Amino acid sequence: MHELGITENIVNIALDKAKEAQVGKIVRINLVVGELSGFVPDCIEFYFDFLSKDSIAEGAILNFESAPAQLRCRNCCAIFHPQDTLWNCPKCQSQSLEITGGRELYIENMEVE
């Protein structure tokens, strides 16, 4: 639902970086989206086609790499990927857990011509 503003940011960042590098065409944008972030790649793609129209990013492929959720147990320090929605440490069953990965949302790099 909030992907329109996010996609606008993606287009702006990509166009700024392309201008800095003085390139004529953005072919592919590689993004990292955390599993726990509330952003839906399909929505971002839909808005991207609309927002990049008539710019050097038009037609660029968006490639989404999913960053897995990662939790750290505060009790035994185990680091693990949660298997379901009930979050328990697989080693000591503690529910005292810190979210250490999976909230990312950034542009890693882009391929240009």
Added chain:
Amino acid sequence: MKKIEVVQNILEANEFIAAQNQRLLDKHKIFAINIMSSPGAGKTSLILQTIARLKDKLRIGVIEGDVASTLDAEKVKVEAIAVAQINTRNMLESCSLNANMISHAFQSLPLKDIDLLLIENVGNLICPSEFVLGEHKRVVISSLPEGDDKPIKYPMIFADADAVVINKIDFLPYVDFDIDSFEKTLQGLNPEVKIFQVSCKAGAGIENWCSWLLDELKANS
């Protein structure tokens, strides 16, 4: 083909404006609270109770975020020093407030006359967790009729909260809400969180919530 390294956080633009908002709030010595919850959990009721208890001590301003209507702003404006309404229906995002909307709302508020700013976010447990506004504290309300599984289903918003208000505590005899289990899950995700059990309808627990607010406001000034 050439590759350009970017590694840029896409939410950076929002975070930049949020930091500007906080500097402006600090300049005017305003303590700001971002109040988030699902629809109907009691954001407006908590704001009304808070104003009723604290209006003799503090000058309170409110920013109301809603997809549509001015219903909540109408209720609140009787008691608050000033109210700014944001209707997200006409904006790029409709599901959450963001820092840019807050910076526009500042223009219609008498900032020099406000000590405490209560920001009522759009009713939603997902989107508001992604957008900081420039607030000093993040508060989430969870009410008994919603069920005790909300921190399991929406961990992010609870992991980042400074305080969680469990509202409609007077429903306890009528609903299957295990308060111990709710608090255990919540403290597992967020050991520092402050928890309040309140009934905005009956007024129970509001005293504790307000004294925490006053303490935090003093600590910030």
